[in-house]
Amino acid sequence: MNDRDHSLRLLPAGIDTYSHPVVYMHADCHVCQAEGFQALTRVRIDCGKKWVIATLNVVTGGDWLSTDAAALSNAAWDALQPAEEAWGQFSHPDPPAAASIIRAKVYGESLSEGQFGTIMKDALARRLSDLDLAAFVTACAGGGLDIAENIGLTRAMQAAGETLDWGDRLVLDKHCVGGLPGNRTTPIVVAIVTAAGHLIPKISSRAITSPAGTADTMEVMTPVALDIPAMRRVVETHGGCVVWGGGLQLSPVDDLLIRIERPLDFDSDGQLVASVLSKKAAAGAKRVVIDIPVGPTAKVRSQAAAAALSSRLEAVSVAIGLELTIQISDGSQPVGQGIGPALEAIDILKVLRCAPGAPADLRDRALTLARLLLDMGGGAGVGLNKAKDLLDSGAAERSFMEICEAQGGFSEPKVAPHRIMIVASRSGIITAIDNRRIARVAKLAGAPQRARAGVLLLTHSGDWVQRGDPLFEIHAETPGELDYARAYAASQPAMFRIEEPT
Known part of the structure; x- marks a missing residue:
C-alpha cells in the first residue's frame, strides 16, 4: 500500500472550533473506510514537516466535500499551514501517555508534579480530546486536588510555557x-x-x-x-x-x-x-x-x-x-x-x-x-x-x-443599538440583587461575544424605588438577542428583591 492510499487533499473548512483542531471527512472516504475512522475518532494528520491530531467529524450528505478531500477547521489549518493543493497523510495517533494518568485521577488517585506535567505536555500537543480534558477538569473539581497536588499542578502549568524575567525589579x-x-x-x-x-x-x-x-x-x-x-x-x-x-x-x-x-x-x-x-x-x-x-x-x-x-x-x-x-x-x-x-x-x-x-x-x-x-x-x-x-x-x-x-491605539467604547428598560414591579427598598441572574441576562443579550451587549445597572441594594422606576437597561446588538434577554428577565421576578420598609 503506497502513501497515496492514506492521503487526502487538504481544504480549509472555514469553521471556528476555538482552539480545538477538527477535521471533516466524507463517510465514503477511502481513508475512513480503510482505517476504520468514525465520528469523534482522534486522527493524526501529517503535512510536510508538521503534524496535528484532530477530532474527526463525518460528513454523511451533501456535495460540499468530495471523497478525496478533508476539510480542516481554523485551528487545524493554522497548526499545519498547508500549501495550496497540499495533501495530508492520515493515521491513528499513538495513545497519549496522559490517558492512563487521567483515568487514575478519575478513580481517586493522587498525582505527582511529573504526572501533571505529562498531562500538560499531551494537552499542548493536542493529543488529548475534549472528552479527556473534561474528565481531567471534572476529576480535579469538588475537592479533587489536595494541597500537594495543587502545588504540582500549578508548577506543571507554569513549566509548560515560558516564564518572563524582569531582572531584579519588583513586579x-x-x-x-x-x-x-x-x-x-x-x-x-x-x-x-x-x-x-x-x-x-x-x-x-x-x-x-x-x-x-x-x-x-x-x-x-x-x-x-x-x-x-x-x-x-x-x-x-x-x-x-x-x-x-x-x-x-x-x-x-x-x-x-x-x-x-x-x-x-x-x-x-x-x-x-x-x-x-x-x-x-x-x-x-x-x-x-x-x-x-x-x-x-x-x-x-x-x-x-x-x-x-x-x-x-x-x-x-x-x-x-x-x-x-x-x-x-x-x-x-x-x-x-x-x-x-x-x-x-x-x-x-x-x-x-x-x-x-x-x-x-x-x-x-x-x-x-x-x-x-x-x-x-x-x-x-x-x-x-x-x-x-x-x-x-x-x-x-x-x-x-x-x-x-x-x-495598538485607543478606541472609545460604543453603545449597543438595541436597548430596553426593565422597571420595578412594586415600590420599596431593594434589599438584594441576584448576581448570577443579572449576569445571565447580560449573557443572553450576547455578552461577551458581542462586545456592546450587556446590562446597564441603574439601581443598587439600599435604593428606594417606586413601581415603574427603572431597575436596569438591557443592551443588545440584535433585536432577537434583546427579546431573548428581556424574556428571561421577565421570568425572574426574584432577581431584584424589593421590600416595603417595616
Missing part, C-alpha cells in the same frame, strides 16, 4: 477570583500602579462563566492579543500592560482548560488556584493582591469558603515563591453600572476621568486594591492617599492612555 500583580458582575477594577489599578512608577505586567483571561473578562473589556478600547516581544516593549516603556494571556505561551494549558470549563460552567478552587498563580509566576510577578468577593450569589458564597480558598492560595503561593495579600470584599451585589465588555469599559473611563456620575463603588474598590499593591511595593501606610492623588490628578488616566496607545 506587582493583581487578580480577582470573579463571580461578581461588573467589578472591572483591574485596568484602573494598573493605571494607578504604573502612574506610581511600579511594574505591573497584567496578563488577563477572557470570560469563563461571566459576561466579560478583563481581556474582553480591554479589547473594546485597545488590542490585547500581543506577543511577548510586543508586551515587553509596552511594559519597558510604560511600566505595565493589560493583555490577553492566550497568545503569550505563559501557562498556555490554562486557555485549553478554560475552553473546557466554559461550557461546563464551572471552575473549581483547585483549578482556579493553579490557573491564577501559574500565570502570575509565569508573568514574573513577585507580590500579588488577590480579591475574593463573598456573597450569597457570588462565586464564593460564604466566609468559610473564602477562608478555605485563601488557605489554598497562600499554601500554593509560598511553595512557588509568590508573596500574597488577600482582600476579602463584599460580593453581595454587582459593582459599577456596566455588565458586559463595552459597558464595563465605559465605567472604567468614567472613574479614570473622574467624570460626574462615575460609579463610586467601582472607584472605591479600585483604590482599595491599588493601596494594597502600593503598600506591597514599599510604601506601607501611604498607599491609599497616594492612589487617590494619582487618580484625582489625572496621572492614572494619562498612564492608562499611554498603555493603550502602546498596545
